Amino acid sequence: MKNAAALSGQRPAAAAVAGASASAADVSTRERVTQLLLARGATTAVQLGDALGLSPAAIRRHLDAMLVDGDVVAREQAVRAHRGRGRPAKVFLLTDAARVRCGTHHYDNMATAALRWIARTGGAEAVEAFAAEQVAALERRCRAALEDAGEDPLARAEALAGALTAEGYAANASTIASGGQLCQHHCPVAHVAAEFPQLCEAETSVISRLVGTHVQRLATIAHGDGVCTTHIPGQPGRVPSGKTVSTVRTDR
Structure with a gap:
């Protein structure tokens, strides 16, 4: 017992x-x-x-x-x-x-408040200048990672995906019938960019300059999509340095 x-x-x-x-x-x-x-x-x-x-x-x-x-x-x-x-x-x-628990969207409230102040005091141009400055360092780091990628935009997109993944964007590139596609599955500023799309515009311009062709942003996490998707045409034309590339949503 x-x-x-x-x-x-x-x-x-x-x-x-x-x-x-x-x-x-x-x-x-x-x-x-x-x-x-x-x-x-x-x-x-x-x-x-x-x-x-x-x-x-x-x-x-x-x-x-x-x-x-x-x-x-x-x-x-x-x-x-x-x-x-x-x-x-x-x-x-x-x-x-x-996504927040994965470490994204830190300091969203402070960043949004700061951008609202910039917009009130300096207008839309000041917000655009701020956004461009924020992605400038990212562009420099990614450009260094693309030094051996050659001139083909799709090959450069693959190398860029690797560089963006190292930056925490969980990116990948793939070839599709109409060219290529760069997908970013993580956006650390998605909540802020939902109110200030200039951040997305600046990032899209960086992608365009880095791959060396006009690109088209088809979807963004900031607008409620699951992935930021950028289309890279199959027969590209070179983009002049500094040219602004607009985000175009085709999912509506």
Whole structure:
């Protein structure tokens, strides 16, 4: 009886340890899901499960918990080509709150207040000058990383993606039918840029100068998109130094 009682007394403790281990494993998995969504932007449950080696039931359990916690939102996947019957797959994106916990948007309130003061006292031109100055150092660092990339804009875009990733932008470049595409899955100033798009304009101009061709910004995190997407034409023309390149949204 004594042994039975001892064993009985140990069970709650053992269960607690097992529960703590399971909880720690869940937290670790959800951190990995968060990092994947940060790097990839909008992603389906199947894609997340494949990347993490999880069954459909397991990944959906984690996503359901993250939905309840307010870490992700679900949207219907945009399908441009003709598709078969059935509802489109859902994609999952990080919420602003989750991005903040990833280390983004520090000092947003102070930065926004400062830009509002600049706009009141100096006008739109002063805001543009401030934005250009802010990205100047980034441009210098990225230009140094592109020294051996050659002249081809798409090759330069690939090298630029690597440089931007090193700066914390989680970027990647890919070739598409109409040229190339540079995607940034992380924007440290997204909340501020939502009110002051001059920051996006200045960054787009930097990308244009660095790849050596006119580019077109198709989507931005600051405007609610999952990824900042920049299109690079397949047959580019050189852009004169200092030329301003506007952000054009085609997702409306």
